[in-house]
Amino acid sequence: MLSLMLCVLYFGVLLGLSAYGLHRLHLVILCRLHRAKLSRAPEVAALTDRDLPPVTIQLPLFNESTVAARLLDAVARMDYPADKLEIQVLDDSTDETQGLVRTHVERLRARGIDAVYLHRTNRVGYKAGALDAGLKVAKGELVAIFDADFIPQPGFVRAIVGHFEDPAIGMVQTRWGHLNRDVSILTKVQALMLDGHHLVENRARFGADLLFNFSGTGGMWRKEAILKAGGWQHDTLTEDLDLSYRAQLAGYRFIYREDVVSPAELPEDISALRAQQYRWAKGTVQTARKLMSRVLTAELSRGQRLEAFFHLTPHFAYPLLVLLSVLLLPALVLFPAADTLTMLAIDLPLCTATTGSLAAFYMLAETAQGRSRWGAVARLPMLIALGTGLAPHLSKAVIEGIRRMAGEFVRTPKQGDNKGRYKVRTDLPITEALLALLSCGAVVASVQTGHYFATPFAVLFAVGYLYVAFLVGQEQFARRREVTSSAPAVASDAAVVGAWSRQGTKDRPLGDLAA
Numbered sequence: 001m002l003s004l005m006l007c008v009l010y011f012g013v014l015l016g017l018s019a020y021g022l023h024r025l026h027l028v029i030l031c032r033l034h035r036a037k038l039s040r041a042p043e044v045a046a047l048t049d050r051d052l053p054p055v056t057i058q059l060p061l062f063n064e065s066t067v068a069a070r071l072l073d074a075v076a077r078m079d080y081p082a083d084k085l086e087i088q089v090l091d092d093s094t095d096e097t098q099g100l101v102r103t104h105v106e107r108l109r110a111r112g113i114d115a116v117y118l119h120r121t122n123r124v125g126y127k128a129g130a131l132d133a134g135l136k137v138a139k140g141e142l143v144a145i146f147d148a149d150f151i152p153q154p155g156f157v158r159a160i161v162g163h164f165e166d167p168a169i170g171m172v173q174t175r176w177g178h179l180n181r182d183v184s185i186l187t188k189v190q191a192l193m194l195d196g197h198h199l200v201e202n203r204a205r206f207g208a209d210l211l212f213n214f215s216g217t218g219g220m221w222r223k224e225a226i227l228k229a230g231g232w233q234h235d236t237l238t239e240d241l242d243l244s245y246r247a248q249l250a251g252y253r254f255i256y257r258e259d260v261v262s263p264a265e266l267p268e269d270i271s272a273l274r275a276q277q278y279r280w281a282k283g284t285v286q287t288a289r290k291l292m293s294r295v296l297t298a299e300l301s302r303g304q305r306l307e308a309f310f311h312l313t314p315h316f317a318y319p320l321l322v323l324l325s326v327l328l329l330p331a332l333v334l335f336p337a338a339d340t341l342t343m344l345a346i347d348l349p350l351c352t353a354t355t356g357s358l359a360a361f362y363m364l365a366e367t368a369q370g371r372s373r374w375g376a377v378a379r380l381p382m383l384i385a386l387g388t389g390l391a392p393h394l395s396k397a398v399i400e401g402i403r404r405m406a407g408e409f410v411r412t413p414k415q416g417d418n419k420g421r422y423k424v425r426t427d428l429p430i431t432e433a434l435l436a437l438l439s440c441g442a443v444v445a446s447v448q449t450g451h452y453f454a455t456p457f458a459v460l461f462a463v464g465y466l467y468v469a470f471l472v473g474q475e476q477f478a479r480r481r482e483v484t485s486s487a488p489a490v491a492s493d494a495a496v497v498g499a500w501s502r503q504g505t506k507d508r509p510l511g512d513l514a515a
Contacts, residue, residue: 003334003335006327006330006331006334007331007335009323009327010324010327010331013320013323013324013327014324016316016317016320017317017320017321017324020310020314020317021355021356021357021358022357023310024200024357024358024360024361025356025357025360025361027200027201027204027205027361028200028204028357028360028361028364030204030205030207030208031200031203031204031207031364031368033207033208034204034207034208035207037206037207038203038206038207038258041206041255041256041257041258041259042257042259044159044160044162044163045162045163045165046162047161047162047165049081052080052081052084052158052161053084053140053141053142053161053164054084054085054086054139054140054141054142055080055084055085055086055140055141055142055143055144055157055161055220056085056086056087056088056134056138056139056140056142056143056144056223057075057078057085057086057087057088057143057144057145057146057152057157058088058090058131058134058135058138058143058144058145058146059071059072059075059087059088059089059090059145059146059148060090060092060127060130060131060134060145060147060148061089061090061091061092061093061097061101061148062091062092062093062094062097062123062126062127063093063094063095063097064093064097064148064149065093065095065096065097065100067148067149067265068097068100068101068104068148069100069101069104070151071146071148071149071150071151072087072089072101072104072105072108072115074150074151074152074153075087075146075152076108076111076113076115077154078152078154078156078157079154079155079157079158080157080158082112082113082114083114085113085114085140085157086114086115086116086138086139086140087105087108087113087114087115087116088116088118088134088138089101089105089115089116089117089118090118090120090130090131090133090134091117091118091119091120092119092120092123092126092130093119098119101117102117102119105117114139116137118133118134118137120133123409124234125232125234126234126408126409127216127239127409128232128233128234128239129232129234131145131232131239132231132232135223135226135227135231135232138223140223141164141222141223141224142161142164142220142221142222142223143220143221143222143223143226144156144157144219144220144221145216145217145218145219145220145221146217146218146262147216147217147264149264149265149412150176150217150218150262150263150264151179151262151263151264152218152262153260153261153262153263155260156174156260156262157220159174159257159259159260160172160174160220160255160257160260161220163255164220164222168251168252168253169222169252169253169254169255170221170222170225170229170247170248170250170252170253170254171214171219171220171221171222171225171244171247171252171254171255172219172220172254172255172256172257173202173212173213173214173215173218173219173254173255173256173257174218174219174256174257174258174260174261174262175198175199175202175218175257175258175259175260175261175262176194176198176215176217176218176261176262176263176264177261177262177263177264178190178191178194178263178264178265178266179263179264179265179266180265180266180268181266183266183268184268185379185382186267186268186269186270186273186386186471187266187267187268188379188382189379189382189383189386190266190267190273191266192362192365192366192376192379192383193383194266195362195365195366195368195369196361196362196365197215198215198258198365199258199364199365199368199369200361200362200364200365200368201311202215202256202258203256203258203368205256205307205311206254206255206256208303208307209304210303210304210307210308211244211245211248211254211295211300211304211307211308211311212244212254212256212311213240213241213244213245213311214240214241214243214244214254215240216238216239216240217262217264218262218264222252225247225250225252226243226247228247228250228252229243229246229247229249229250229252230243230246231243234406235286235290235405235406236283236286236287236290236405236406237279237280237282237283237286237406237407237409238279238280238283238284238286238287239283241283241284241287241312242283242287242290242291245287245291245295245308246291249291249294249295249298258368267412269471269475270468270471270472270475271472271475272412273390274390274393274472275410275412276412277390277393277394277397278393278394278396278397278410279397279409279410279412280315281315281318281394281397281398281401282397282398282400282401282407283401284312284313284314284315284401285313285315285316285397285398285400285401285402286401286405286406287312288312288313288401289401289402289405290405291312292308292309292312295308295309295312296308296309315394315397315398315401316398318390318391318394318395318397318398319391319395319398319399321387321388321391322391322392322395322435325388325391325435325438325439325442325461325465326435326438328439328442328454328457328458328461329438329439329441329442329445332442332445332446332449332451332454332458333445333449335451336449355380355384358380358383358384359376359377359380362376362379362380362383363376363377381460384460384464385460385461385463385464385467386464386467386468387464388460388461388464388465389432389464389465389466389467389468389469390468391464392431392432392435392465393431393432428472428473428476429468429469429472429473432465432466432468432469432472433465433469435461435465436462436465436466436469439458439461439462439465440462442454442458442461442462443455443458443459443462445458446458
């Protein structure tokens with residue numbers, strides 16, 4: 001009976017993961033089917049300076065002293081009539097960023113640039129609250145948004161503003177570039193993951209007239225669309241995804257422009273990446289809680305509703321992946337090794353649905369930007385390993401998203417011109433270390449029992465958990481050493497688990513924390 005239950009659970013998990021894998025393959029097919037529409041996306045009405053609408057560029061900041069000046073200088077170079085462009089600096093900072101940015105804004109104003117500095121004395125609503133406060137006084141009919149680590153190009157506004165001649169267009173999203181793609185294997189894998197989102201998911205959904213989302217930065221909104229959709233709300237940690245669905249349910253259409261690229265930084269340490277991914281995972285689950293029933297009962301096509309389901313639930317694959325890691329060892333021990341025919345009939349299709357579809361997905365992401373598809377193949381094992389290593393932490397995010405709405409918005413630290421200035425505190429990788437040991441046992445068991453088909457996956461699980469556990473442990477050790485030596489130049493954000501924020505020490509230097 002126990003063996004039967006284990007068998008049902010094991011293959012149920014595999015089928016669940018396969019469903020998300022096949023969905024990725026479906027997106028690849030959609031990109032192929034709608035190539036003609038995607039190629040026409042850059043065709044936009046050319047407007048004279050006289051006909052250009054007023055635009056506000058919002059720059060939400062929170063303790064961004066390492067990148068704020070770079071961002072402001074980039075936006076100041078925007079090729080757009082000065083009398084029709086407003087720059088809003090929405091600064092919630094509690095450190096030296098305040099003085100730095102305020103002085104920079106004054107210099108821009110002295111040059112005749114319409115730059116406004118808005119500082120809130122509280123972080124109510126976090127980023128969503130700052131955007132909402134700025135929107136109330138924004139001069140522009142259209143609102144572009146850039147996070148602090150982005151470097152918008154001079155032609156950004158002119159390239160996409162013509163789309164809004166159609167009153168049905170509510171938002172235009174552009175592609176993210178990567179300033180530090182080749183710094184490490186960690187940044188290379190992140191770049192591939194984000195390229196998959198932008199160059200496969202967004203392109204497929206836009207091409208097939210499915211619902212897709214504003215990515216939080218590097219896009220432009222019609223102000224009226226935001227207001228009619230209910231404005232920026234902060235009951236989820238993914239305010240961009242939440243607003244995107246509400247706006248499309250209100251009847252607005254979105255456009256994706258893969259040819260307009262805004263470079264940005266990728267997190268270079270694992271703690272920052274985990275914090276970022278945790279926020280995205282928890283917020284997406286919260287948005288699903290908030291809007292899924294409304295989406296499934298809206299006047300949408302069956303295809304739109306089905307795609308929205310997969311769009312709002314992808315992070316549920318992480319608990320499935322952790323469960324698969326736990327079940328693998330007992331499954332290898334209790335189940336007899338399959339003969340060749342059984343492997344071809346069961347194991348091979350499941351493997352193809354998961355790994356094969358993943359390869360096709362990221363190969364398309366590479367070729368869509370003129371890169372070799374074999375680069376994606378070479379990085380795929382590490383991508384799978386990293387996803388596995390992040391799975392326990394992100395499974396906690398999924399559970400938190402199911403349990404409660406909102407929560408603390410822990411922003412991703414930016415490196416800029418002072419690496420190490422901002423850091424994220426995080427929990428020790430105890431779960432990852434235990435799962436690494438379990439996966440190492442599965443590697444040995446797969447060889448001893450003749451389950452050779454499972455060996456590569458057990459190895460990837462073990463490598464993924466060990467890699468993340470090692471990096472997190474290494475960073476924690478280095479930061480404890482910094483605290484001990486009272487290094488005054490290094491600051492810390494709130495812990496993902498909220499430890500420092502509960503003590504009222506958020507964003508104080510590590511040297512102060514040690515005092």
